[in-house]
Amino acid sequence: MNLFSVPISCVGFGYDLAFEEWDNGLVGYRVFGEGEQEPLEGGLGFGLEMLLSFEGAEQWKNQIPSDIYIHTSVYPEHQFQMLYLAANHPQAIDLLYSRPILLALICDSCSVDSSEAARLVGLGQRQILAELGLEHTKAALKFLDKVVKNERLCSSLSIVKSLLHPVEKRYQRFSHYSELSHSAVIIDHTYPFLTGTKLGMALASDRSNKDYSMSAYFTDTLRLGEAIGIHDPISVIERLPSLDKLRELHDRWSDQRMLIRFELQKPKDTDVPYLNSFELSENIQHIANYQQLCDEAKEQRHCISIYHNRLVSGNYLAFRLLSPERMTIGIKRISSKHFPFEIDQICGVRNARPTEETRQIVYDWFESNRKSYRPNYVLKTSNRASNAN
Numbered sequence: 001m002n003l004f005s006v007p008i009s010c011v012g013f014g015y016d017l018a019f020e021e022w023d024n025g026l027v028g029y030r031v032f033g034e035g036e037q038e039p040l041e042g043g044l045g046f047g048l049e050m051l052l053s054f055e056g057a058e059q060w061k062n063q064i065p066s067d068i069y070i071h072t073s074v075y076p077e078h079q080f081q082m083l084y085l086a087a088n089h090p091q092a093i094d095l096l097y098s099r100p101i102l103l104a105l106i107c108d109s110c111s112v113d114s115s116e117a118a119r120l121v122g123l124g125q126r127q128i129l130a131e132l133g134l135e136h137t138k139a140a141l142k143f144l145d146k147v148v149k150n151e152r153l154c155s156s157l158s159i160v161k162s163l164l165h166p167v168e169k170r171y172q173r174f175s176h177y178s179e180l181s182h183s184a185v186i187i188d189h190t191y192p193f194l195t196g197t198k199l200g201m202a203l204a205s206d207r208s209n210k211d212y213s214m215s216a217y218f219t220d221t222l223r224l225g226e227a228i229g230i231h232d233p234i235s236v237i238e239r240l241p242s243l244d245k246l247r248e249l250h251d252r253w254s255d256q257r258m259l260i261r262f263e264l265q266k267p268k269d270t271d272v273p274y275l276n277s278f279e280l281s282e283n284i285q286h287i288a289n290y291q292q293l294c295d296e297a298k299e300q301r302h303c304i305s306i307y308h309n310r311l312v313s314g315n316y317l318a319f320r321l322l323s324p325e326r327m328t329i330g331i332k333r334i335s336s337k338h339f340p341f342e343i344d345q346i347c348g349v350r351n352a353r354p355t356e357e358t359r360q361i362v363y364d365w366f367e368s369n370r371k372s373y374r375p376n377y378v379l380k381t382s383n384r385a386s387n388a389n
Contacts, residue, residue: 002020002021003018003019003020003029004018004019004020004021004056004057004059004060005017005018005031005056006018006019006051006054006057007054008051014032015030015031015032015038016030016031016032017029017030017031017044017051018031018037019060021060021063022063022064022065022087023063025084025087025088026064026080026083026084026087026088027039027040027084028040028044028080028084040080040114041112041113041114041115042081042107042110042111042112042113042114042117043077043078043080043081043107043111043112043114044079044080044081045077045111046076046077047076047077047079048061048076048079048080048083049076064083068083068086068093068096069083071096071097071100072086072096072100074100074104074151074154074155075100075104075107075155075157078104078107078108078111081107081111081114081117082096082100082103082104082107084114085103085106085107085114085117085118085121086103088118089118089121089122091121091122092121095121095125098125099125099141099144099145099148100148101144101147101148101154101157101160102125102128102129102144103121104157105128105129105132105134105157105160105161106120106121106128106132108157108161109132120132125141126138126140126141129141129164132161133166134161134164134165134166135164135165135166135169135171136166139171139172139175140164140171143163143164143171143174143175143180144160146174146177146178146179146180147160147180149179149180150179150180150181150182152181152182153180153181153182153185156182159182159185163185170188173188173192173195173196174188174195176196177201181204181205183203183204183205183206184200184201184204184205187200187203187204188200191218193234193238194218194238197238197239198240198241198242199237199238199239199240199241199242199243199245199246200238202242202243202246203218203243206243217246217247217250218237218246220250221233221237221246221249221250221253222234222237224250224253224254224256224257225237225253227253227257227260228253228256228257228260230253236249237249251301254301255298255301258297258298258301261305262294262305267290267308267309269290269308269309269312270289270290270291270308271289271290272289272290272312273288273289274286274287274288274289274293274311274312274317274318275314275317276288276317277317277341278317278319278331278341278369279368279369279372280319281365283321283322283323283361284319284320284321284322284329284362284365285319285320285322286317286318286319287304287311287318287319287320290308293305293307293308293311293318296318296320296328300326300328300347300348300349300350301349301350302328302347302349302350302351304318304328304330307330310332314333315332315333316330316331316332316333316344317330317331317332317333317341318330318331319331321346321358321361321362324355324357324358324361325348325354325355325358326348326349327346327347327348327354327358327362328345328346328347328348329343329345329346329362330343330344330345330346330347331343331344331366332344339370339373341366341369341370343362343363343366346358346359346362
């Protein structure tokens, strides 16, 4: 009998592994120090990819029918047991070609008992679901067909089982979905009122490469509505037909919140001008007073206005960059340094990050001010800032 041996004891296991070939049933064994062999009674608990670095692994893998190996690779934790069942039971191969997730669910439930898994494999598909304690209607089987179209969701067996709970029957919420994604299920779990709406479907299918997730964007919109006193922000949001409309609503509510904050949190000393120790350039302007600061916050839709007190005291300086892209520059004073300034932030609309070109322009301007810096002048402006308070 030819066995493929895998010395996993060298990576911390208390035994090695050995496997027969496909034509001999792909039986697996634990092999202990004295050569004693113990048949595996279930799966490995890890993917076969872990074994492929060992000598002879590729040759052993290649004698497994490639299409069957590919069908099982979606479920790495259960792959060996699924292959073992397929090698020994034609019904398992039928499942792999019809609804492979059913075979994965069997192995998930019988991970240490391949004889019980073999019994379940011989049942009808609805019977299998019933034996696993899951909803077992024809609609449940159709639901699984939607699941297998998305590999990420398909391999999340715990999520699939929760949706097929025979009492809650949450799978029914997706009856009108032609295809089900992992995102759709997560959104349903977090914001169930969006499931089935145009916005919910748009959120689930969003593929834009942004620095933020659309679900987080949705949460922020919801909180904005609450902050500005919208009576029922959920009912407003769930009626939106698209992501573009969500963005428009987010921006509108964000502007309203900013205006409310300006009115409620108007600081003292708004008539005191902000001091500046930096030479300006054609594209860099100093933000010289509270009104200009508020205008910058409204235009750029970020929170630069909260720096007013630091600006009045001379411990912070703010500038607007006009080109190559619109940015706000924040510089903080650090008295312990010879050149007592440090760039604190360079941010665009809604705190967007600058390009490398913009970042370099700002740093070049900053360095030119470092070179022309006069300590006595800075000391003088610091005193003027203190007197202004």
